[in-house]
Amino acid sequence: MQTSTTFPSAPPAAPESGFDAFIKDMRGELGPDAVSIAGETLDRYGEHTLPSPDNRPAAVLYPASTTEVQRIVQAANRHKVQLFPISTGQNIGLGSKSPMCPGQVVVDLGRHMNRVIEVNEVLGYCEVEPGVSFQSLYDELNKRGSRLMMSPTAGPPQGSLLGNALDKGGGGGAAADHFGSVCGMEVVLGNGDIIRTGDGSLQAAEHLNWHVSKYSFGPALDGLFTQSNYGIVTRAGIWLMLRPPHIEPFFFSAADDDDLDEVIELVRPLKQTNFVPTQIRVTNDLYLIAAAESNPEYTTSGGRTQISDEARRALQHKHGLGSWNISGALFGASKQAVAPQIDRLRAHFAKSSKIRYIPPEEAQAVAPLDIARKNYLGIPSDGELRMLNWRPGGGTAWFLPGMPMNGLIAHQMQKHAREICRQHGLEYMVSNVCGPRFARGVHTLVFNRNDPDEAARADQCYRALAASYAERGVFVGRAPTMYQQFHQEQRMSGIVQACDAIKRALDPNGVIAPGKYGIR
Numbered sequence: 001m002q003t004s005t006t007f008p009s010a011p012p013a014a015p016e017s018g019f020d021a022f023i024k025d026m027r028g029e030l031g032p033d034a035v036s037i038a039g040e041t042l043d044r045y046g047e048h049t050l051p052s053p054d055n056r057p058a059a060v061l062y063p064a065s066t067t068e069v070q071r072i073v074q075a076a077n078r079h080k081v082q083l084f085p086i087s088t089g090q091n092i093g094l095g096s097k098s099p100m101c102p103g104q105v106v107v108d109l110g111r112h113m114n115r116v117i118e119v120n121e122v123l124g125y126c127e128v129e130p131g132v133s134f135q136s137l138y139d140e141l142n143k144r145g146s147r148l149m150m151s152p153t154a155g156p157p158q159g160s161l162l163g164n165a166l167d168k169g170g171g172g173g174a175a176a177d178h179f180g181s182v183c184g185m186e187v188v189l190g191n192g193d194i195i196r197t198g199d200g201s202l203q204a205a206e207h208l209n210w211h212v213s214k215y216s217f218g219p220a221l222d223g224l225f226t227q228s229n230y231g232i233v234t235r236a237g238i239w240l241m242l243r244p245p246h247i248e249p250f251f252f253s254a255a256d257d258d259d260l261d262e263v264i265e266l267v268r269p270l271k272q273t274n275f276v277p278t279q280i281r282v283t284n285d286l287y288l289i290a291a292a293e294s295n296p297e298y299t300t301s302g303g304r305t306q307i308s309d310e311a312r313r314a315l316q317h318k319h320g321l322g323s324w325n326i327s328g329a330l331f332g333a334s335k336q337a338v339a340p341q342i343d344r345l346r347a348h349f350a351k352s353s354k355i356r357y358i359p360p361e362e363a364q365a366v367a368p369l370d371i372a373r374k375n376y377l378g379i380p381s382d383g384e385l386r387m388l389n390w391r392p393g394g395g396t397a398w399f400l401p402g403m404p405m406n407g408l409i410a411h412q413m414q415k416h417a418r419e420i421c422r423q424h425g426l427e428y429m430v431s432n433v434c435g436p437r438f439a440r441g442v443h444t445l446v447f448n449r450n451d452p453d454e455a456a457r458a459d460q461c462y463r464a465l466a467a468s469y470a471e472r473g474v475f476v477g478r479a480p481t482m483y484q485q486f487h488q489e490q491r492m493s494g495i496v497q498a499c500d501a502i503k504r505a506l507d508p509n510g511v512i513a514p515g516k517y518g519i520r
């Protein structure tokens, strides 16, 4: 999938004079099957959904152990080759499997390093390798008859639990904070050293505390390996929650765009008191509907204009959704036990005449809401990904800022962002994942990647949104690879230099993904 559009991207990978020698060493050390330079493979790993050309890697490696990852990093240092690690590479809208720039060597950890090493039923955690996906962990827990559950993303079931946590992704249930659930890692640093963080660093015969103690001796290093290029994480402990006897998803909606102010004001106390244990999603109409429909006006508009208000209203009506749709879940001993809590929730939202309760029987019949329902129940589903069919051409870029949980601010921001999308002829699609103080706004720009004009507008739209949020001190929580350098340049120089200095200390030859999150 290649567009003819040219966009500023990361600089090209350094000339790889030692590339042939690197490949020869790798074939010898890992075996020929662990090294691919086949054209079809490189094309596939280079594909992404962003409005810039594909980034074809020079090779793909498939290590099977931490020792093999260490050999790869050591060889990359010897031959000055640049690597790009992925767990499962399902980072759709953010770069997928493709490296920072053409010519880097993708290290695909997921193919062979996909073991659930331990499930600790008593303490509630698992230890996993990078290739363990939401689906495979779900299956493994079921197979073991485990009492534990995880909170999958609403994205691809084949996405990696660890990869998602390292990129600060989130899920839908009570254990939605994926990086927050990580405790204790094993990492191959850019200089080839292997370290274990937390209590795993102790010289001892066993490590009882590695995956339970976050407050170990010395600086907390786990965070260094999120959204960075200092090391390759080869295993980690991830906390799971005890599955409640009953999970009751709930749904409400508000009819108009301008109702967001009241919605946010009513959602905030539900999180601040922890009355609702899951995160609460406040999702707009088109974000949900796009998973079930394609844009009915695309043929006539040629994708140049945003969908009309009339067509949007007709779609809302067809699916029984409002401009804003609220969802979350309550936990309890049984459906009957949760019923009084649902009544309290209804009474709470009834303080606004604009908010309507969607009873479970009605919600079940609305296909787009079923995606959220599964998510709260902890069942992986690829439902949200279907929104890529909203327009032809499979393009999507994710813009992921946050906002304070303040109704007025939320309202101002949505108005402004909606207008920026309109100016660029794209639909405004957002899901606000609300906590007690902060909501992450998952904005998905869906565009035709085969249409250079539309791809260029998506690119400009992303940059305009980012610039406008940045004016108010609102930064992104994750970024597509093609915008990471752009975002790094929005920061104060001291922090950029600090990130680069850590890079030089841990990866002096810059072999791991130079340019990732703007770090060189």
Ligand code: ADP
Binding pocket: 084, 085, 086, 087, 088, 089, 090, 091, 092, 096, 097, 109, 130, 158, 159, 160, 161, 162, 163, 164, 165, 166, 167, 231, 232, 233, 234
């Ligand atoms: P997912 O499939 O869960 O979306 P990816 O494999 O696409 O995750 O990885 C998401 C991001 O995290 C990418 O930028 C990737 O470089 C980084 N990443 C993934 N796994 C690792 C790892 N084990 N060590 C270091 N960085 C990683």
